[in-house]
Amino acid sequence: MFEHEKDEIDTKAGFVAVVGRPNAGKSTLLNHVVGEKLAMVSKKAQATRKRMNIIVMHEDMYGKESQIIFVDTPGIHEKEKLLNKFMMDEVLKAIGDADLIVFLAPITDKLTEYEKFLKMSERKGTKHIVLLTKMDHVKQGDILKKLGEYQKYQDKFEAIIPFSVNKKIGKRQLLDEISKYLPQSPFLFDTEILTTDNIRDIYKELIRESIFENLSDEIPYESDVTIEKIDESDTLDKVYATIVVEKETQKGMIVGQKGVGIKRVGKLAREQMEIFSGKKIFLDLHVSVKKGWSKNRDSLEEFGYIV
Ligand SMILES: Nc1nc2c(ncn2[C@@H]2O[C@H](COP(=O)(O)OP(=O)(O)OP(=O)(O)O)[C@@H](O)[C@H]2O)c(=O)[nH]1
Numbered sequence: 001m002f003e004h005e006k007d008e009i010d011t012k013a014g015f016v017a018v019v020g021r022p023n024a025g026k027s028t029l030l031n032h033v034v035g036e037k038l039a040m041v042s043k044k045a046q047a048t049r050k051r052m053n054i055i056v057m058h059e060d061m062y063g064k065e066s067q068i069i070f071v072d073t074p075g076i077h078e079k080e081k082l083l084n085k086f087m088m089d090e091v092l093k094a095i096g097d098a099d100l101i102v103f104l105a106p107i108t109d110k111l112t113e114y115e116k117f118l119k120m121s122e123r124k125g126t127k128h129i130v131l132l133t134k135m136d137h138v139k140q141g142d143i144l145k146k147l148g149e150y151q152k153y154q155d156k157f158e159a160i161i162p163f164s165v166n167k168k169i170g171k172r173q174l175l176d177e178i179s180k181y182l183p184q185s186p187f188l189f190d191t192e193i194l195t196t197d198n199i200r201d202i203y204k205e206l207i208r209e210s211i212f213e214n215l216s217d218e219i220p221y222e223s224d225v226t227i228e229k230i231d232e233s234d235t236l237d238k239v240y241a242t243i244v245v246e247k248e249t250q251k252g253m254i255v256g257q258k259g260v261g262i263k264r265v266g267k268l269a270r271e272q273m274e275i276f277s278g279k280k281i282f283l284d285l286h287v288s289v290k291k292g293w294s295k296n297r298d299s300l301e302e303f304g305y306i307v
């Protein structure tokens with residue numbers, strides 16, 4: 001590119017990795033900033049398993065437009081299973097590819113998670129912003145106290161912003177701040193698109209979200225979903241999907257007596273899919289058992305988790 005051409009680019013664009021411990025509020029934040037329910041959210045930790053791009057167009061206070069490509073990631077955690085290793089690899093890849101990182105910590109957290117993140121990310125030296133989430137959980141005085149604690153690391157972060165999705169606080173400030181650190185660049189994606197994920201990925205996540213919502217104990221963690229087929233038309237999508245579990249007993253627990261369990265999972269998933277697509281959804285849902293899938297490389301690949 002010639003120097004004079006570079007000067008003519010009046011837009012910014014870049015990748016922003018959103019990282020933090022499981023349940024910090026990463027996926028909720030991204031659904032909130034994009035204004036659409038795209039990423040799955042759960043009260044239970046370790047909901048997100050794979051990176052997801054969520055794209056937000058933002059005009060800063062000087063009228064300059066940025067295309068912010070947020071990358072939702074699984075929570076930072078340590079576990080031995082191959083699936084969990086894949087999840088951590090996803091975090092590291094997102095950090096490695098990012099122009100900027102947003103580190104999320106619930107405001108009630110101690111600084112140990114942040115210190116872990118600093119160790120993980122310092123080698124590459126990518127700039128980061130700290131976002132203190134769920135500030136609606138605490139009083140004003142506690143917010144100031146927490147901001148004080150983070151001052152110890154003020155030379156490490158570019159900004160620290162308290163945030164609450166519930167109280168709708170912090171969005172504009174976050175997007176303005178992110179825009180400052182993005183490179184001058186033409187837009188990297190069509191300005192109309194909100195995610196690079198396809199409909200298959202999103203339907204899969206909505207079914208997983210319903211499993212997280214409706215089932216307890218180990219089932220959410222030991223199950224996954226494959227979308228076998230989608231027959232699309234203008235007003236109706238017919239979706240054929242299988243829930244895969246590790247054990248025969250888990251299959252029984254999902255199906256439930258007279259099939260009430262799987263009906264409940266299917267109902268919530270279908271409602272969410274209808275909201276997302278604006279179409280009627282026919283959902284054909286089955287359960288199958290695949291012992292040890294979360295520890296097996298080939299099975300993980302079938303679910304789209306390439307380790
Ligand atoms: N009160 C309150 N709750 C929030 C806020 N943001 C997120 N939550 C809740 O926190 C829980 C976890 O949210 P997620 O968005 O799934 O968290 P995550 O960081 O994506 O979690 P993983 O995908 O497991 O890493 C959900 O029950 C959200 O409703 C907030 O600002 N205030």
Ligand SMILES: [Mg+2]
Pocket residue numbers: 026027028040041047048072073074
């Ligand atoms: Mg998540």
